[in-house]
Amino acid sequence: MKKLTLSALFAASLFLSAGTIATAQTKSATAVNNARANKAASYQVDAAKSQLTWNGKKVTGEHTGTINVANGQLLVNGNKVTGGTVDIDMTSIKNTDLTDLEYNGKLIGHLKSDDFFSVxxxxxxTFKITGLTPIKGAKAGQANYTVKGNLTIKGITNAISFPATVAVNNGTATAKGVATLDRTKWDIRYGSKSFFANIGDKAINDDFTLDFNIVAKQNDLARL
Structure with a gap:
C-alpha cells in the first residue's frame, strides 16, 4: 500500500512538474514573440534608387539640381515606418538647368563655398526622423503622414516638418514628398533680403525646396 501511495505521489509530482515546465515554455515563447512584434525592423536605404532634387529661386530666375543620398535606414514596425535616419552627400550637389558648362561649374562652386553650404x-x-503623424482623410496618392525630424546642415540642427507619402510593401519602404526649408536657419545668408535689405534684383529667396523619394529595403536576414 505504501509503495502504491509513493508511486502515485511520484507520478503526480512528475505530472505537475511537466505542466509547470510547459506553462513556463509557453510564456517564454509568447514573450519572445511579443518582443519581436514590438521591435522595429531596420530597412537599409537604397542610395542608388533614392533621389533628392533641389530648387532655389531668385528675383531673376531659379535653379534646379540634384544631391545624392549617401546612406541611411528606415525603422519599420509591422507595415508602418516609425523612424529612421538619412545621410546626404553634399559633395555630390549638381545643377541640371544650366547647359553652359562654365556657368554650371561656377554655380556649383559657389553653392559648395562658405557663402552657402561650406561643403x-x-x-x-543628416535628417533624423523624430515622429510620423497620420494625416486623417488622406486619399490614395496623396500625402498620408506629417513627418517631423531634425535636419543638420553645416553642423547646425533645426527641427522641420513636412507632408509625405509613406508606404511599406513587400519588404520595401518608401517616402515621397517635398520639404520647404528656410536656408537662413542654417546660417546661409548670402543674397538674403532678410539680412541685406538693399540688394535689389540680386536677392535670392530664403526658402528652397527638396523634392525627395527615399527607397529602403528590408535586410534579407531580417526576413528569416
Missing part, C-alpha cells in the same frame, strides 16, 4: 568643412547633411 569642404561639412560634406554630409
Amino acid at each position: 569642404e568643412k561639412n560634406p554630409k547633411a
